[in-house]
Amino acid sequence: MLPSVALVGRPNVGKSTLFNALTRTRDALVHDEPGVTRDRHYGVCRLEQGRPFVVIDTGGIAGQEEGLAGATARQARAAAEEADLVLFVVDGREGASALDDDILQWLRKAARPVLLVVNKTDGIDARAALAEFARFGYADSFAVSSAHRQGIDDLLDAVLERLPADAEEPEEDPGRVRVAFVGRPNVGKSTLVNRILGEERMIASDVPGTTRDSIAVDLERDGRSYRLIDTAGLRRKSRVDEAVEKFSIVKTLQAIEECQVAVIMIDASEGVTEQDASVLGAVLDAGRALVVAVNKWDGLSTYQREQTEALLSRKLAFVNWAEAVRISARHGSGLRELFRAIHRAHGSATRQFSTAEVTRALEIAYEASPPPVVRGHAPKLRFAHPGGENPPTFVVHGSRLKSLPPTYTRYLENFFRKRFKLVGTPVRFVFKEGD
């Protein structure tokens, strides 16, 4: 399970700047896809070394937000109360304010482990800035500049040291496809999971070793083995408090991290909402294989179906490599096709490549359309080799690769996708200068 770190602080101290610094550390691999909401309160920090963790920007802790923003802020505050670690962010230029004191009181009550982060210390005396907050009484305080990425590495070391050790994960069975059903509340996740578990004469068993929070169920279907990873849908809705259980973004991110194939459920009658796009963005960032399950198809008239088809293909154009399956969780229709799509996505995501076939694909793509000349220089692509699965990753060696435009990476992506018949999985390229 991913541990979680919450950023807490009054407005304008630089929380979202720090959030970006933490969640976009592997810039090269996280592309900006049009259609993905980047205005997020939740992200995952992935480091070259050290386990990933969820970062929560609690946004307006002041609590004056209304409507949806208020709901998000409330959820963020609740998440901070459950976070493994809180980063209390303050402004090193402005010094302590009354609002900082309020937050200090709140944090004492919340009783979570806290690191004090004194931000905006670029170009000022960091020690004096730290001293200004000494009366807060935190043993661990860090002077950083989120905007200039100064002090972030030391902060990250301290964060990693304080996160709980990796709990014992249930043993992984390589023959089992790990699937997570994710999506907003009320799209029909529990209905679907209950339908899947109920209709099949299969062996459904709670996987031993999982904690209360991490519920997984093993499933055999059409001669294949699956492990359904923790989602709200897996919880039995017998108890009242479970029935009203809130949509948990942290749990969604955790489920995405643990799965190989994420099935994002969308309510056909509501189309693709911002929250759907945000969950999709999390799947893309994690590089997981993706299947879109468009649920409640039964409730639509022919006219509505046509409208919905048009809307979906527009809104989901940025993930047009993913299969969208129309289902009705209520009636159990489309499930066979859904599992076929899961199987295909998993097959593509874990396909093994030889260096020879990858280099050959690169040569053909390069000859058909070499990269554009930038300021008199043309990037050269020499050879490629496989660099990992789930998602399939291709390492391309060459020269002047810094001037490769994103459109060219997209061209390579589409070319490789087509050539290797990859469906339902993101594809990544890593560019390496020289041999």
Ligand code: GDP
């Ligand atoms: P939030 O309201 O706490 O999320 O704060 P923001 O991240 O939106 O930052 C508020 C303002 O402070 C913005 O104008 C940022 O550019 C600026 N800022 C954030 N971090 C730094 C920093 O490390 N140094 C300086 N000089 N400015 C910063």
Ligand code: GDP
């Ligand atoms: P969850 O919050 O994502 O787990 O959603 P639920 O499974 O609790 O479903 C939310 C509501 O949508 C319930 O009232 C379901 O009966 C209804 N629902 C779920 N699947 C379907 C479906 O395929 N068709 C229709 N018409 N309603 C559905």
